[in-house]
């Protein structure tokens with residue numbers, strides 16, 4: 001990607017110099033950075049990269065995981081979703097306990113430490129047949145079933161669950177917490193405008209931003225190390241992206257629990273309502289990652305490598321310090337057309353860019369030695385796997 005190595009504008013230089021001294025840009029300054037091009041964009045990336053180096057060094061992390069799509073039924077209808085199915089549709093499926101265990105065991109054999117449970121949001125409120133399926137097994141809600149599947153995986157395989165089931169009340173979080181090393185929900189975007197007719201979250205009751213922020217806040221009160229992030233290219237404005245980053249930062253300031261912020265790019269696929277919408281280009285992605293680094297400073301910033309297979313090395317130059325979960329076993333069920341790069345390739349790309357790739361747990365190093373963030377049933381397992389820095393012990397890292 002050609003970038004112009006010339007002098008950036010005076011204003012950009014001043015904003016970046018302050019950010020490098022630990023003073024993040026104000027919202028209106030960050031809005032301005034979202035228009036950076038040419039020399040200004042080059043300077044923005046350099047500043048973000050320098051900040052990452054200062055706070056995180058030259059170690060980039062990933063979590064070795066299996067993906068457990070517990071159910072692909074959902075009551076929402078996001079216009080970019082390929083994961084969701086309706087009961088009776090080809091591919092609609094809710095995993096049985098045996099299926100869950102089989103995936104987790106396969107992961108364990110290949111050195112995985114994380115079981116990522118990703119699933120649709122409250123399908124029992126929409127589909128009577130699914131409600132009956134749950135009731136026949138003694139459950140009133142998907143989240144009760146999820147709790148037992150997290151407990152099963154933790155107990156029988158030692159993989160550390162990370163639940164990502166959509167909106168959760170504080171009571172839901174309390175119920176799931178004993179069996180999860182961390183949990184998450186993508187904020188996606190803080191703008192309620194995206195719920196209007198013709199927008200991607202129209203008729204998606206679980207995508208109301210205020211409710212997602214409530215879930216994140218409840219996780220903070222319950223001391224859960226929490227993953228969130230933004231989804232870019234779904235019809236939001238650059239300013240709304242930035243406002244979403246500030247909303248996440250504000251919650252982290254209050255509770256200190258946001259363990260990572262994902263910057264995820266929309267991918268157009270033939271079978272989604274947004275099939276003809278443009279995808280964010282590489283410069284757009286880099287600009288957003290770099291602004292995230294400046295706004296979030298020492299927080300962990302992640303971008304998934306499988307959604308830009310030819311270009312992801314550039315993310316390192318924009319300030320990320322993590323690749324997210326990478327699976328040697330399961331495909332990315334949310335983006336099934338986008339396989340993860342081989343771990344060896346990821347390691348080699350990191351080396352070529354001057355970084356060391358290290359394995360982390362689903363709970364980030366910052367929280368590994370803070371007992372208040374680790375439930376009793378999880379703490380022992382985490383500490384058996386982690387070294388003094390909170391990363392996976394070198395001798396236990398999975399093979400490349």
Ligand code: SF4
Pocket residue numbers: 074075076077078081082083084119120121166204206
């Ligand atoms: S993106 Fe998530 S909430 Fe939206 S339809 Fe798909 S599974 Fe449901």
